[in-house]
Amino acid sequence: MRAIKGVYKKRGTVELRESIEAPDDVEVLVIFPNKSSKQTLIYNRLKAKLKENYPNLKNRTKQQKKEDFERISEKISQELPFKSWKEMDRALKGDSYGLSRH
Numbered sequence: 221m222r223a224i225k226g227v228y229k230k231r232g233t234v235e236l237r238e239s240i241e242a243p244d245d246v247e248v249l250v251i252f253p254n255k256s257s258k259q260t261l262i263y264n265r266l267k268a269k270l271k272e273n274y275p276n277l278k279n280r281t282k283q284q285k286k287e288d289f290e291r292i293s294e295k296i297s298q299e300l301p302f303k304s305w306k307e308m309d310r311a312l313k314g315d316s317y318g319l320s321r322h
Contacts, residue, residue: 228252 226236234250256264270277280288302308 222240224236224238224240226234228250229235234248300308302311
C-alpha cells in the first residue's frame, strides 16, 4: 500500500501531485480534510490572541474565575435597563408587556 497526495477536482477526479504506475481500475481511498467553519477559525484566532496577551490566564483557580464572573455579571446587570432576565427576555422577543405565554 502506498499513499500519495493529490487534489480533488470537480466531477470526482483526483489530480495527483506525483506520477505513479498503477493498474487501471484500481480501487482508491480519498480522504477529505475537515474544513473549519468561519466561526471556528475566528474562535481559534481569538483564543490564540488571548493566550498571547494573557499567558497566566490558564493558571487561574476556580475561585478566581468565579469571582471574576460574578464581578463582570454585576457590572453588566447595572448597565442593563431591565430588572430581571425574564424582563429582558420578553423585551428581546418583542413582548415587553408579558402577554405571550411561553
